[in-house]
Amino acid sequence: MYNQGKAFASPKNPGALCIQTRALDIGYADEVVVADINFELRPGEAIALIGTNGCGKSTLLKTIVGLLPLLGGHLSVFGAPPGNTPSRIAYLGQFHASGFVLPIRTTDAVRMGRFPLYGLWKRMGRQDDDIIFSAMRTMGIEKLADSPLRSLSGGQQQRTYIAQVLAHQADLLVLDEPTSGLDAGGRELYLQAINNELRRGASIIVATHDIQEEAALCHQVMLLARKVVAIGAPQDVITPEALLKTFGIVVTGDKRLQVIETKHGHGGSGPPDVTQEEH
């Protein structure tokens, strides 16, 4: 059903690629986390990144939005280097450090999603209020609009952050484990929401642990384990063999085998249990 999205290419730039990479190396200052990434993301399509914690999912997302420099190869986002088209990209990171101190209401947090469209000065209007309210309704938090953000539960805060991303009405949504901390109802609303975003013509790149529902609904899946294990359509890629490679055995740089057992607790937080064996 998500393939319907193909019929609705982004009106701003029909046919153009949202993301294109060639031999892309990503990582931090002195350490390449994943090398040689090649993929394309077209308007109205979604790609899921799957892998254990520390496999490079967040690193790739941060590189795409321009928070981390590329370490090699080529990456263009809407035909430009990353970080050059903020008005078209909505990003949901994993951590919001100040969520507890900041005295703002839920609706103020969602409103921030529209700042990239208006810069420092341009005034927001009635239309923006409607979009903000509708984003909150999509995530089922419209009744909490005037509540202080810091008084919400973790799950409600996560819904707020998703609503913030939706309020942007961006051409590309970059989501880092958006369902972590959500209850079943919240996940249902979220899946519905990204469905709508795709039909609107937006593209989505999402890091997820949800192989069953979310990844299966995307057009492409990329399995990551500090390298690209596989990439392609979900039915081709999500095979027991590939999953074993992704979550089971990882060959590290120093020629030792790492046997990793991941506990897929909800939200996927906490490091995987790692035992190292010399081979």
Place this chain on the structure above:
Amino acid sequence: MDLLITPFSNNSFMLQALTAGILVSIACAIAGTFVILRGLAFIGDALAHGVLPGIAVAILVGFPGILGAAIGAAFMIGGITLITRRSRLSSDTAIGLLFIGMLSLGVVIVSRSNSFSGDLTRILFGEILGISTRSILIQLITTIIIAAIAIICARPFLLLSFDPEQAQVAGFSARFYHNIMLFMVAATVIVSFQTVGTLLVFGLLIAPAGAGALLARRIEVMIAWAILFGILSMYSGLLISYYFNLAAGASVILVTVLIFFIVFTIQNIRHRRLVHPRELKHV
């Protein structure tokens, strides 16, 4: 009622002090709000003390103290920026050493002065009762600039307080606006030290805004509370020092801190049964 007004209407130095105090309270409320929201308290403290050697040199050479403070603050911001960017160590350690180093340097320089303890006391605790009209004018201009910055940068400052990465992705350079925020804090410290001193200005920066943070649901409201608490403590602090012949600057700071803990206690009693959001997160 007369007792509350005559000290100011009959003494021009008290009126000058109150005027300066109100301006400083407004500047500190705005800058202090973002110091708290961005978790810059330690940097704010370091800045407040880092200006000391600048002021000391200015006093020895016979320059205006405010100029020396500006140079000291510029040096301090440069040092902090360098440390935060380069250090693999927790930057707290390095910033702490930098600020204690600057403080000692300031005291060493002042000790060359003929009136060592007098000068040092004036720098550390301010001379709120000896504020000149020119200083008040400088404070007025600076306060207007600080308010203008807060209004113009409202969106990036909000995003930055929410999540610096979110600000960056939204197209507002996190580093640029962070530096503007540091500049705002530095400017506040520079114009405030004459009033309450470098040692106490930190209290005026943190206490009213902190009390505001406990009460407000929105940043604008938090700033409004902070201004109110700042002016209230300025007024009552001056009054207390007038009637009981106490050090003026320190009396003011005592009142701000007292207000903070009163608000803190009331809030705690009211919310005693409320679970802290941090605990809710795991439910």
